[in-house]
Amino acid sequence: MVPLPYYLVLSGILFACGVTGFLIKRNIITIFMSIELMLNGVNLSFVAFAAHWHALSGHVFVFFVMVVAAAEAAVGLAIIIAVYRTRETLNVDQVNLLKL
Amino acid sequence: MTQISLHLWLIPILPLVGAAINGLFGRRFSRRAVAAIGVGFCGAAFAMALFVLSQLFSLNLPHIETYATWIRAGSLQLDYGFYLDELSMVMLLVVTGVGFLIHIYSVGYMWEEGGFYRFFSYLNLFMFFMLTLVLAHNYLVMFIGWEGVGLASYLLIGFWFTRDSAASAGKKAFITNRIGDFGFLIALFLLIKHFGSLSFTQVFGSVSMLPAETAGAGLLTAVGILLMVGAAGKSAQIPLYVWLPDAMEGPTPVSALIHAATMVTAGVYMVARSHVIFDRAPTALTVVAVIGTITAFYAATIGIAQTDIKKVLAYSTISQLGYMFLACGVAAYSAGIFHLMTHAFFKGLLFLAAGSVIHAVGGEQDMRRMGGLRTKIPVTFWTMTAGTFAIAGFPPLAGFFSKDEILWQASRVNMALWGIGELTAFLTSFYMFRLWFLTFFGEYRGAAGEAHAHAEHAGHGTHLGRNDVSPGALSHGHEHGGIHESPKIMLIPLVILAILSVAGGWVNIGKNFEKFLEPAFRTGATAYTLTEAATQATKAVGEQGSTELLFTLTSVLAAVLGLLLAWLLYKSRPDLPRKIADALNGLYTAVLNKYYVDELYAVLFIKPLIAASRSLWLRVDQGLIDGTVNDIADAVRHASDNIRHMQSGNIRSYAGWIALGAALVIAYMIWVALP
Numbered sequence: 001m002v003p004l005p006y007y008l009v010l011s012g013i014l015f016a017c018g019v020t021g022f023l024i025k026r027n028i029i030t031i032f033m034s035i036e037l038m039l040n041g042v043n044l045s046f047v048a049f050a051a052h053w054h055a056l057s058g059h060v061f062v063f064f065v066m067v068v069a070a071a072e073a074a075v076g077l078a079i080i081i082a083v084y085r086t087r088e089t090l091n092v093d094q095v096n097l098l099k100l
Numbered sequence: 101m102t103q104i105s106l107h108l109w110l111i112p113i114l115p116l117v118g119a120a121i122n123g124l125f126g127r128r129f130s131r132r133a134v135a136a137i138g139v140g141f142c143g144a145a146f147a148m149a150l151f152v153l154s155q156l157f158s159l160n161l162p163h164i165e166t167y168a169t170w171i172r173a174g175s176l177q178l179d180y181g182f183y184l185d186e187l188s189m190v191m192l193l194v195v196t197g198v199g200f201l202i203h204i205y206s207v208g209y210m211w212e213e214g215g216f217y218r219f220f221s222y223l224n225l226f227m228f229f230m231l232t233l234v235l236a237h238n239y240l241v242m243f244i245g246w247e248g249v250g251l252a253s254y255l256l257i258g259f260w261f262t263r264d265s266a267a268s269a270g271k272k273a274f275i276t277n278r279i280g281d282f283g284f285l286i287a288l289f290l291l292i293k294h295f296g297s298l299s300f301t302q303v304f305g306s307v308s309m310l311p312a313e314t315a316g317a318g319l320l321t322a323v324g325i326l327l328m329v330g331a332a333g334k335s336a337q338i339p340l341y342v343w344l345p346d347a348m349e350g351p352t353p354v355s356a357l358i359h360a361a362t363m364v365t366a367g368v369y370m371v372a373r374s375h376v377i378f379d380r381a382p383t384a385l386t387v388v389a390v391i392g393t394i395t396a397f398y399a400a401t402i403g404i405a406q407t408d409i410k411k412v413l414a415y416s417t418i419s420q421l422g423y424m425f426l427a428c429g430v431a432a433y434s435a436g437i438f439h440l441m442t443h444a445f446f447k448g449l450l451f452l453a454a455g456s457v458i459h460a461v462g463g464e465q466d467m468r469r470m471g472g473l474r475t476k477i478p479v480t481f482w483t484m485t486a487g488t489f490a491i492a493g494f495p496p497l498a499g500f501f502s503k504d505e506i507l508w509q510a511s512r513v514n515m516a517l518w519g520i521g522e523l524t525a526f527l528t529s530f531y532m533f534r535l536w537f538l539t540f541f542g543e544y545r546g547a548a549g550e551a552h553a554h555a556e557h558a559g560h561g562t563h564l565g566r567n568d569v570s571p572g573a574l575s576h577g578h579e580h581g582g583i584h585e586s587p588k589i590m591l592i593p594l595v596i597l598a599i600l601s602v603a604g605g606w607v608n609i610g611k612n613f614e615k616f617l618e619p620a621f622r623t624g625a626t627a628y629t630l631t632e633a634a635t636q637a638t639k640a641v642g643e644q645g646s647t648e649l650l651f652t653l654t655s656v657l658a659a660v661l662g663l664l665l666a667w668l669l670y671k672s673r674p675d676l677p678r679k680i681a682d683a684l685n686g687l688y689t690a691v692l693n694k695y696y697v698d699e700l701y702a703v704l705f706i707k708p709l710i711a712a713s714r715s716l717w718l719r720v721d722q723g724l725i726d727g728t729v730n731d732i733a734d735a736v737r738h739a740s741d742n743i744r745h746m747q748s749g750n751i752r753s754y755a756g757w758i759a760l761g762a763a764l765v766i767a768y769m770i771w772v773a774l775p
Contacts, residue, residue, distance in 0.1 A: 019759050023752055092752070 007048030014041030028080050028090045032073075039069050106152055108165050108182040108235060111192065114145045115227035122224065126217025135207040138220030142203045142227055146196035153189060161185045161619060164237055164301070171240070175296050183237030183300055187620040190437055191234035191369055194444045198361045199227050201593035205452050206353040208590035209459065219259060219351070226252035230362050234369060238299040239288050242370070246284070246334065249363045250277045256358060257350040269346040276343040280333015287326035294319055304376040312380045320377050324384025327374055328391065335367030335421045338395045342698055344418055348410040352455030355410060360417045360451050361444040368424040368440050372433040375621055379431065389429020389513070393520050396422025398695075400527035404534070405691040408465050409454050412535050416491065417447055419524060423506050426517060432509035433621045434614040439502035445604045446490040446499055449597035453484035456586040456594065457539060461546055467538040469546035476583045479591045481540050483598040488536045490601040492529035493659040495652075501605030504655050505614075508648055518651075522658050529662025537670035544583075 018038030025031050043062045050058025080090065087095055118141025126134050166181030184192075203223060210219050229252055233245025250273075258270030291298055295306045313320050331337070336344035347359045358364070371378065371388060378385050396419045403415035420443050427436030458465055460477045474481045490497035493504065503525060511518035585591070607613045669677050681688040690696065746757065 019755075023756050023759065096749075 004048055004052045008045055011041045011045035011048065014038075014044065017041075026091050026093060028083065028092055028095070031092065032076055032080065036069060036073070039065055105165055106155060106159075106163065106184070108152070108184060109167055111145050111148045111152070111196070112228045112231035112235065114141045114148065115224040115231065117141055119221045119224035119228060122217050123221035126221060129217060131211065131216050134217040134220050138224055139200070139203045139207060141224060142196070142200050145227060145231065146200040149192045149196040152184065153193065156184075156189055159184070162301075166237065176292060176298075178238055178240050178298060180241060181237040182235040182241075184235070185620045186617045187369075187372060187437065188234050190441060190617065192231070194441050195227070195230050195234060195362050198444050198448050198597070199230075199357055201596055202353050202357040202361070202448060202452065205356075205455075205590050205593040206351075208587045209353050209455055210351060213351070215259070219256075222252055222255045222259070223354075223357070226256065226358060226363070230366070233366055237301075238297075239291065239303070240298050242373075243284070243288065246330075246366065246370075247281065249358070249366060250274060250281075250334070253277075253347070253358050253363055256354040257347045259350055259354065263349070266349040269343075269349040273343040273347050276340050277333045280330045280340050283326040283329025283333070285330075287323045287330065290319065290323050290326070300373070307376050307380060310380055312382065314382060317383070318381070320381040321383045324374070324378050324381040325387055327370065327377070328384065328388050331367030331371050331425070332391060333367075334370075335364050335425070336418050337367070337391050337421065337425060338398060341395060341399065341418050342701060345411055345414045345694070348408070348414050352410065352451060352458060355414070356448045356451030356455070359414065361448040364417060364421055365424065365440045365444065368421065368428060368436055371425065371428045372437055372621075375428075375431075375433050378428070385429050385431060387429075388425050389510075389517060392422045392425025392427075392429050393510075393517050393524075394422070395419070396426060396524045397520050397527070398422075400524045400531065401691060402694050403531040404527065405688065406531075407468050409457065409467050409470070409535060409539065410451070410465055412467075412531060413447070413450055413454055416450075416528065416531065417443075419528060420447065420491070423503060423521070423524070426510055426521060427506040430510050430513040430517065432506065434617040435502065435505040435509050437617060438608055438613050439506055442490070442498035442502040442601070442604050445597055446487045446497075446601040449483060449487040449594065449601050450491065452590070452594055452597065453480050453487060456480040456590055457484070459586050459590070460583050462583075464546050467535060470539045470544070471542040471546070472540070472544040473583065474540040476544075477585045479585060479594065483591075483594040484540070485536065486598040486601050488532045490605075492532050492662060493525055493655055495656060496602075496605065498601050498603070498605035500655070500659075501608050504652055505608065507655060508651050511651060522654055525655055526658040526662050529659040530666050531662075533663045533666030534670050537666055541671055542674065 015038050018034045018036075018041055021034030021037065022031055025034065043065055046058045046062045046065070050056065050062075083095060084090055089095070118137050121137050121141075122129075122134055126137075129137070162183055162185035164181060164183050166179040168180045169177065170180045171178040203220075206219065206223065210216055213219065226249060229245045229248025231245070233242055233249060236242035236245060254270045254274040257273050258267045260266045261270075288298060291303055295303050297303055297306075307320065310320065329340075333340045344359060344364065348355055350359070378388065399415045399418035399422060403412050403419065406412045406415060420439070424436040424439050424443070427433070427439060456477065457470065457473065457480055460473065460480065461470060464470065486497070490499040493500045495501075507518055507521045507525070510521055669680075693699075746753075
């Protein structure tokens with residue numbers, strides 16, 4: 001059995017990777033993926049704790065997060081496509097105007 | 101006291117209405133309408149004063165009318181009300197009567213000037229405040245009038261405000277008066293503190309219960325001296341007289357009305373009104389007498405060397421006011437008020453006549469460029485002659501009676517006061533006849549005949565022919581250019597005042613005037629004054645006949661000597677004055693420069709004050725107060741300048757800050773949780 005701190009450290013590393021990616025990347029899709037990474041890092045800690053404490057609510061939370069993440073991915077990717085159609089770029093630094 | 105109401109309030113309100121109408125709408129009116137309103141409302145006040153006079157003997161004096169409560173604070177209650185007794189009656193008639201004549205004169209004198217409506221509005225405003233002053237039934241209402249006349253004086257001195265000297269003369273008058281008012285106000289505070297009231301009846305009632313302060317110090321002495329400080333400011337006495345000569349920058353009718361006949365006598369009126377206080381403070385009375393005497397003599401010496409016709413009259417006014425204070429200082433208030441009245445007649449006349457002369461020679465005010473005007477402006481000449489003889493004290497003209505009375509009263513108290521008074525009478529006679537000879541006799545020395553330069557009028561309005569206006573009053577065949585007599589509307593007041601200057605003194609034949617005023621000065625007379633008066637009376641009865649005649653002869657002799665000396669120097673031997681001036685070089689220069697008092701004040705007070713004000717302005721106000729506020733603002737702005745870079749509008753930098761913040765929170769929690 002893998003001890004709990006291992007999962008938590010991995011979760012922290014994943015989350016930190018997500019934050020770093022979010023902060024330093026220019027490409028919208030990469031940023032989007034970083035957000036997903038952060039969500040999944042959190043998910044990992046949820047399931048780790050749930051398994052450790054034998055509590056079902058942790059598992060339920062993870063499902064909720066995955067549902068929300070899926071919905072977010074659908075909306076987010078649609079927006080990204082719309083942005084690319086109008087701006088012909090995915091560089092966030094060039095997408096700084098709400099209205100053209 | 102249930103008495104019929106005389107509606108005294110109408111008297112000051114009438115000119116105020118005139119001032120308001122002219123001030124608010126006068127710009128749109130024709131000159132004729134402005135003049136009619138200005139003169140009309142002033143005339144109405146005069147008519148009202150005459151009506152009050154007709155009712156006077158059926159009244160129970162003092163007649164008090166209160167209209168409204170003004171201030172009620174604790175036990176202090178001040179009403180807005182008026183007080184009529186013999187003293188205010190005399191003042192009322194002098195102010196409205198002389199004021200009315202000067203209003204009429206102003207119509208002619210100011211006709212060509214810009215701001216005609218403004219002039220009449222100010223003039224009426226002055227009448228309102230002056231009448232409030234003389235009718236007030238407590239010190240605070242009097243103070244309203246007191247300040248108000250100062251304001252009107254300021255506005256009228258600076259009437260030609262585009263001229264720098266006029267604007268600064270107005271400021272000088274106003275500021276100098278403030279210094280005097282400071283003393284007056286402190287006197288009022290002392291009265292409130294000790295008597296809990298400012299109303300004449302209550303204060304004088306309380307004061308008359310007190311004994312005379314013979315020790316030379318005490319409450320009443322302090323109040324008396326402080327009141328005298330106020331009076332010295334308003335009535336141009338040493339050391340606050342410096343504003344009056346400069347006040348001659350104003351139009352000549354203003355000099356006549358405010359700076360000769362009425363406003364400057366307010367100080368004398370105030371001292372006379374407060375006689376109950378002064379009667380119990382012999383030291384304060386002595387101060388009044390000494391200041392009056394010194395001022396009378398001192399101003400007369402300056403008057404000798406002045407070359408500006410209005411400046412001579414200004415110093416003469418200061419000198420005559422000194423006489424009035426001398427009279428008050430020897431507790432001969434009736435004599436002071438009598439001289440106040442006759443002075444209003446003859447000095448008003450002299451100023452108006454001087455204005456007429458200035459008008460005739462086209463704005464020239466320097467007597468050295470006049471001369472020989474006797475035949476060219478005969479009416480002005482004869483009226484001015486009446487005024488000159490009256491002020492010099494020739495019997496039986498007005499000045500003789502009043503001045504003689506003052507000197508006689510002074511001689512009964514102190515021979516030194518009398519001696520200086522006589523010397524001043526001689527000087528008065530001398531400088532007035534000097535003015536008279538220089539202006540009207542000899543050869544004409546000016547340039548008005550050829551060039552007709554309008555020094556005073558230039559820049560204020562074009563000197564047009566006057567035939568197009570008011571045909572009835574003004575059609576006198578005015579020739580454009582050249583020396584010309586003034587229009588009738590200016591000459592009529594001159595003639596009336598000349599008659600008053602000749603005959604005004606006759607009211608005191610048989611001491612009738614003083615008997616009339618006596619009840620006003622008997623109120624609350626002390627044991628001190630009464631016994632002294634009694635002993636003086638018994639002493640005087642025996643010798644009065646011959647002694648008074650002797651004193652009278654001395655006065656007449658002084659006047660005649662002055663006339664003869666002036667005749668010798670300025671008519672018979674016109675080369676002598678220059679030689680004398682050269683012989684007395686230092687003294688002459690000092691007198692010519694008014695003893696350098698203005699310069700002395702500038703060094704002693706004005707420059708340090710300006711330097712202190714500048715340093716307060718630059719260091720304290722700008723440096724400390726503004727500096728503190730500005731520095732705080734600067735610090736905040738600098739801090740914000742740095743901090744605002746956090747708010748870049750860049751989402752990722754915000755996210756970074758959030759991540760950093762979260763990391764810090766987590767680090768803190770871990771650090772706390774660690775054992």
